[in-house]
Amino acid sequence: METRKIVRANGAGVFFGEITKLEGSTAIIKNARRLWYWSGAASLSELAEYGVANPSDCKFPCSVEEVIVFNVIEILSVTEKAAKSIDGVKEWKKR
Secondary structure (H helix, E strand, O other): OOOOEEEEEOOOEEEEEEEEEEEOOEEEEEEEEEOOEOOOOOOHHHHHHHOOOOHHHOEEOOEEEEEEEOOEEEEEEOOHHHHHHHHOOOEOOOO
């Protein structure tokens, strides 16, 4: 499996997925999930290292097959532990 990353983009938010192409500040991410709101991690660095401590309080919508993200300003490597934690967060849907 490809290494998944957390990608932060100016104006677009934060994504978790597999970067298939990075050109300048534009990234193509497959199997991308937007990390809209998280609980139990003080920063993206902590989220990438340890995952979330309060998965039921997180708001991570569905994954999409691919997204093109412009204005990338940060890319973090994600540990296996953190990836399992993020994957374990139930899909959030606005009700």
